[in-house]
Amino acid sequence: MSNLTKRIITSTILLLILSIILFYNKYIWLFTLILASLILFIEFQDLSKKIWKKKKKIIAIANIFSLFFLIILIFSAYEIYNYSSSRLVFIILICIFSDSGGYVVGNLIGGKKLTKISPNKTISGSIGSFIFSLFPIIIFWFYFSITQELSFRIDNYLTLIQFCLFLSLICQLGDLFISYFKRKAKVNDTGSILPGHGGLLDRVDGVIFVLPIAYIINKLFY
DSSP states (O other), rough: OOHHHHHHHHHHHHHHHHHHHHTTTTHHHHHHHHHHHHHHHHHHHHHHHHHHHTTTHHHHHHHHHHHHHHHHHHHHHOOOOOOOOHHHOOOHHHHHHHHHHHHHHHHHHHHSOOOSSSSSSOOOHHHHHHHHHHHHHHHHHHHHHHHHOOSSHHHHHHHHHHHHHHHHHHHHHHHHHHHHHHHTTTTTOSSSBBBTSSSSSHHTHHHHHHHHHHHHHHHHOO
């Protein structure tokens, strides 16, 4: 089985599980966030040990910061869900399409490398990420025009486009940030829990940065 096939199967299963969780119960969502954050913490802890090795103080500081960040992540993701589960789905879809766009366009077109931090990232892939991040607008427009369940409301489509593009930027920067740590640790993946993807941190490296930012935007502007 090819790596791409594994990625597709794993992604499909994850999306199905996530869909069930998001539309079932907020406490199940909270439990999922805590469980996922625990896995993320363990994976980052392994990275920090490989980067700084015997520098226990630096490792401890890095782990404290990561733990603090994960608490913020849990709070942000849970609060967005409480405000509107549809909005949370929309934000997650932006990240999924942004990541998919980078992968698909980057592999199809290739071209000049984006940065030395992650050799597989290309400028064409980055542009693909921005373009694909707009697809959830079409999905939600179609969905809500049928159901009339307008729990997600942003009347200005220009603002909505800017929202998607900005979150795509954060998603890509988050991906590069984790890639930098993997490069420093001299590893390709943060783990092996997800076939075709590696660790959980490999899969959600952009989402974990997008959700706190999206929560702040939500509080300030919506």
